[in-house]
Amino acid sequence: MGLLFGSFLNVVIARVPAGESIVRPRSRCPRCGHQLAWYENIPVLSWLALRARCSSCGLPISWRYPLIELLTALLFLACQRRFGWTPELVAALVLVLLLVPLSFIDLEHWILPQELTWPGIVAGVALSVPMGMGRVRDSVIGAVVGFLVFWGMEWLGEKIFKKEALGAGDKDLLALIGAFLTWKPLLAVIFLSSLQGAVVGSLMLLVRGRAGPAPDPEPESPTAPPPATPPGTESPQVAEGPGPVPKPEGTEPVVAREGDGKGEEDGEEEDDWEPGPTNIPFGPWLSLAALEVMLLGPWLREVLPVPLDMLFAGAR
Structure with a gap:
C-alpha cells in the first residue's frame, strides 16, 4: 500500500504546484506527453524494467519517482510497527x-x-x-x-x-x-x-x-561628471557618439533605491526574492x-x- 500511495504522491508533487488536476489525465511522461500503460506504472519495478528511461522518447526518468515510492512504503511500515492496527495508525x-x-x-x-x-x-x-x-x-x-x-x-x-x-x-x-x-x-x-x-x-x-544566498553585487559607482568648459570655448565632438541629452532646468533624475519606497505601490516592497543555491x-x-x-x-x-x-x- 505504501508503494501504491507513493506512486500517487509523485503525481501530487508534480501537478499541485502547477495547478493541474491530480485525477486527469492519466500519468504521462513530463517531456513527451506519452501516457503510461498500466505495466509502465508499477511502483519501482517499472522504473527498473524501463532502465529509468521513457519508452517513447528515451529521455531519463528521474530517480525521485522510485525514491518517493520507497520512502512512503518504509514510512507506512514504520507507522504500522509503531501503532499496530489501531485508530492512531x-x-x-x-x-x-x-x-x-x-x-x-x-x-x-x-x-x-x-x-x-x-x-x-x-x-x-x-x-x-x-x-x-x-x-x-x-x-x-x-x-x-x-x-x-x-x-x-x-x-x-x-x-x-x-x-x-x-x-x-x-x-x-x-x-x-x-x-x-x-x-x-x-x-x-x-x-x-x-x-x-x-x-x-x-x-x-x-x-x-x-x-x-550569494551576497548582492555591489552597485556600480556613478560616472564622474565631465569637466567644466571654460567660457568662450566649445566642447569638442566625441567620436563615440553624441553627448547627453540636456534636461530642463529644475528637473533631476529619480532613482529608486532599495528601501526608499520609490517605484513601489502603496509602500509595499515587491517580493522578488529568489532562493540562493545553498x-x-x-x-x-x-x-x-x-x-x-x-x-x-x-x-x-x-x-x-x-x-x-x-x-x-x-x-x-
Missing part, C-alpha cells in the same frame, strides 16, 4: 501522505500549498474523533497553537529584520502537525527542526563557504521532526538527558 498514515508531498514541493518550489495544508488541518482534527473527545480538544488546541506560534515568530522577524523571516506556509504546516500530534509535542518538533536545520546549515557553511526551506525540517517525534518519541524520551527528555513528554 490511520491518522499516522494520513500524516505521512501529507508531509511527504509538502516536503518535496517545498524543496523544489519553496511553497507549501494551502490545497494540502488546510484540508490536512481539518483531517487531523477529524481523525482524532475515534480517539475520544480529549484527543479532539488537544488536536484543536494543537492546530491553533501551531499557527499562532509561527505567526508570532513571523511578525516578530519582520519587525526586527524588516523582511520576511519565515515562509508564510510554515505556520499552516505547523498547525497541520499540531492537529495530528496535538499541542503537547510541538515544542519538541520546533526544537528538532531548528537543531537539524542548524547542523546542516553549518556543514554547508564549512563546505561551500556560506549557508545562505538555501534550504524550513518546511522539510518541520516535516522530518514531526515524523521523528511521532515514530521515535518514546525512544527519544528514554535516551535523551534529563533536561531534553521533558520536550518529548507529550510524544506517546
